[in-house]
Amino acid sequence: xxxxxxxQTEISVVEKEDVTLDCVYETRDTTYYLxxxxxxxxxxxxxxxxxxxxxxxxxxxxxxxxxxQKSTSSFNFTITASQVVDSAVYFCALSEPxxxxxxxxxxGQGTELSVKP
Amino acid sequence: ExxxxxxxxxxxxxxxxxxxLECSQTMGHDKMYWYQQDPGMELHxxxxxxxxNSTEKGDxxxxxxxxxxxxxHFPLTLESARPSxxxxxxxxxxEWKLEAQYFGPGTRLTVL
Numbered sequence: 001x002x003x004x005x006x007x008q009t010e011i012s013v014v015e016k017e018d019v020t021l022d023c024v025y026e027t028r029d030t031t032y033y034l035x036x037x038x039x040x041x042x043x044x045x046x047x048x049x050x051x052x053x054x055x056x057x058x059x060x061x062x063x064x065x066x067x068x069q070k071s072t073s074s075f076n077f078t079i080t081a082s083q084v085v086d087s088a089v090y091f092c093a094l095s096e097p098x099x100x101x102x103x104x105x106x107x108g109q110g111t112e113l114s115v116k117p
Numbered sequence: 118e119x120x121x122x123x124x125x126x127x128x129x130x131x132x133x134x135x136x137x138l139e140c141s142q143t144m145g146h147d148k149m150y151w152y153q154q155d156p157g158m159e160l161h162x163x164x165x166x167x168x169x170n171s172t173e174k175g176d177x178x179x180x181x182x183x184x185x186x187x188x189x190h191f192p193l194t195l196e197s198a199r200p201s202x203x204x205x206x207x208x209x210x211x212e213w214k215l216e217a218q219y220f221g222p223g224t225r226l227t228v229l
Binding site: 035037042043044045046047050089091104105107108109110112 | 219
């Protein structure tokens with residue numbers, strides 16, 4: 001069965017520290033997508049990144065970077081030089097099989113990041 | 118940037134009332150979804166739709182119902198609200214060939 005595990009329930013850092021959010025997934029499919037979403041206190045989910053299972057290149061977007069490793073079934077998210085505005089709950093998600101037809105996402109439990117000034 | 122709207126943003130209502138949560142998107146996305154989420158917790162899919170006249174139940178059993186008469190509109194209805202329905206309800210949409218799901222701002226429902 002498909003499953004996403006975010007083992008870190010809460011993380012607290014001081015501003016300007018680097019922080020890595022872990023995501024481990026389980027799937028029998030060879031083709032799938034992985035996602036990260038941010039949920040600030042306002043409540044809406046903000047799409048951050050989508051990664052194809054065939055593309056293991058790491059990606060960097062400003063202070064955000066993602067490390068995808070199929071060998072360990074992990075898709076970790078690093079924030080460099082964290083800021084107070086990064087405080088949010090972050091969700092990792094996996095697309096369900098037959099993604100072209102279904103498109104359902106399986107979400108992890110979320111990691112609450114608190115960045116203190 | 119996605120354009121998906123939900124109304125109301127906040128709703129406090131008494132037990133037994135019928136309510137409809139509205140969700141609209143202006144992107145022409147075929148697929149739409151409803152999730153239920155307790156604050157800071159994981160999301161549970163309760164309904165989804167592949168397109169007009171298509172509705173499916175999600176992974177979490179829900180007493181709510183949905184309809185999809187127009188592409189852009191995917192309302193969720195609770196015939197008789199109960200305190201156990203108190204939660205946040207998030208609507209999302211995506212293109213047919215899976216792209217990211219884009220989420221609305223959510224409706225925080227409190228049933229007294």
